[in-house]
Amino acid sequence: MSITSLLDYFNNLLPLDEAESATVARVFRERSIKRRQFILREGEISRYNSFVVEGCFRMYLVDDKGKEHNLQFAIENWWIGDIGSFHTGEPSRLNIVALEHSVILQIRKEDQLSLFVDHPKFNRIFRVFTENALVASQRRILQNISSTAEERYLDFLDRYPQFFNRISNVQIASFLGVTPEFLSTIRKKLSGS
Amino acid sequence: MSITSLLDYFNNLLPLDEAESATVARVFRERSIKRRQFILREGEISRYNSFVVEGCFRMYLVDDKGKEHNLQFAIENWWIGDIGSFHTGEPSRLNIVALEHSVILQIRKEDQLSLFVDHPKFNRIFRVFTENALVASQRRILQNISSTAEERYLDFLDRYPQFFNRISNVQIASFLGVTPEFLSTIRKKLSGS
DNA sequence: CGTCTATTTGAATGTACTCAAAAGCGGTGG
């Protein structure tokens, strides 16, 4: 059962009791997502928070020139969603699409809110999880403003080795903020050293 | 009293009862910080979370080449601290220094943890606050990877007009991830259009 | 095998950096 991996995830952070586990099993809904299928499109309001059981997603912005910029990838045991739109109720500027056939567990905003009220422990769990995401996000900002593309690529490989043969270089380039062509020259240079 | 501005801040997010207010008043300690004084230095462990009552700070990283990169500014009613080091207990790579004479309210890590246990409401408050910080941080990543320096500068002015005549261009350049010289040419170009 | 997509290559261009120096500007002491 998919829900097991989510319960394991929660128990790892903070053990759940029976009632909490039962509520989780009730409010999270399993969905199977095909490759190239979207779970959020620009202009929609983000109504769900999604936990990846299996597969891989990317969340990206399309700029005024029509170019795509990857903000985040998500694989097994990661969360994905536009937190901003989810909380404010404003339309999202982001898209989330599956890079592989995937299985996710989704919770609706209303259910998440009542989860926080009924079982305060989840406030804590989500606070910790959000803090970790914030730390990672800040780390990436520092990288972007202090490192060259080559350094960022090396750091990416070091940090997310599991992505190396799973995500195309086009997508990695978009995540790093460089063109695929330039990433290619970086890779050529690195292979010859 | 400085504590009033913090209580106002909390009440604005989620009204506090008497006991909660009293605890806040007890665990937060007021400190007066002189211009150029540090409240965190690289290598130290971040033991405090700080709320700015008055004044202005910057948090920055020094890279291997000795260059400084601003991750964040904080003025009145903002929080500042290295969340990563605060939670993991590992030494921080960041520095936090006052740009003006400032007054802050600090809470120790132990007190913040017991605040969460004794008054669960603060889990919620800090979760929301962290979510907002994460949204802002993600927004900035997207900007960094999708915009030119000129666009980032215009967006900065638009977003933080209160910083325009308060923070030097050297500091703004470091925040945007460009050299002061290049920011100067951007400003020149913008003034002539 | 053919089609589609991803990756590589290369030339020309643009964006941003480095280094050095000049100019501006607010404060402080004589």
Add this chain to the structure above:
DNA sequence: CCACCGCTTTTGAGTACATTCAAATAGACG
């Protein structure tokens, strides 16, 4: 009140990093 100091901002020339555009090559998959 002026002269000087320290710091910020501006200017400019030369260079490095990264993009654009076009086209060739390589892989993956039906």
